[in-house]
Amino acid sequence: MPRPDRSRAALLDTAALLFRRQGYAATGINQILDGAGVRPGSLYHHFPDGKAGLAAAVVDTVGTGIGALLRALLAHPDPVADLMDRWVDILIAGLAADERDGCPIEPIATESVTASPLVRTAAAGVFNDWIGAVADRLRTDGRPGDQAQQTASAIISLIEGALLLSRVTGEPGALQHAKTAARSLLETGR
Structure with a gap:
């Protein structure tokens, strides 16, 4: 049985934490390598596209989870x-535990619009x-299908925006308001 590759996992875990807390541009490759305890060769072995490939893999892995x-x-x-109230409560609890932690995808996604088409595609x-x-x-x-899709898009947009505002302000108020607004959207059209 093959041994799991600890270097790849360490790179993904370290990069996920740093990207979530600092963003894509503010996180350097050397910082990721030092945090993961691996050499540059491991990064390029697992992620031939370098930092962008690693970021896309982080987005895929964390986002899928x-x-x-x-x-x-x-x-x-x-x-x-x-x-959805419970989902927002989970997000509020996460911010209360560490206000540096918001959506693990948003900081990378926001910067990817100009930084990397590869990461942008993964985030989308x-x-x-x-x-x-x-x-x-x-x-x-x-x-109905179209209404379900539109409502779902509005709900995710609402929650992601509120998560960003709550993270920036250090207060859960925007997420609390998002719960009320999401409930209203979800209960309309039943």
Whole structure:
């Protein structure tokens, strides 16, 4: 049985933390290598596109994990508005634990618009997956396809924007307001 590659995992874990807390541009390759305890050759062995390839892999890995958690939460039979309240509560708890931690995708995604098409594509895919998770649940609950997609996009946009504002202000108020607004969107059109 092959041994798991600790270098790749260390690079992904270290980069995910640094990108989330500092952003893409402010995180240097040497900082990632030092934090991961690996040599430059390991970075380019696993990520031939260098920092952009690593960032895209972080976005894919972390975003897929979050998408799986979101889908697991949305699989519960409770009303979707209650489930989204729980999701926002998880985000509020995460910020309370460490205000440097917001959405692990947003800092990379925002900078990727000008920094890297590779990362931008990965980030767009992750956000679309999260929207798809909410839309799938809304369709299951009987919402028409287009309406489900539009509502899901609005919900994810609302929560991501509120998470950014709450992170910047250091207060959960925007996320609390997002819960109210999300509930209103979700309960309209039932």
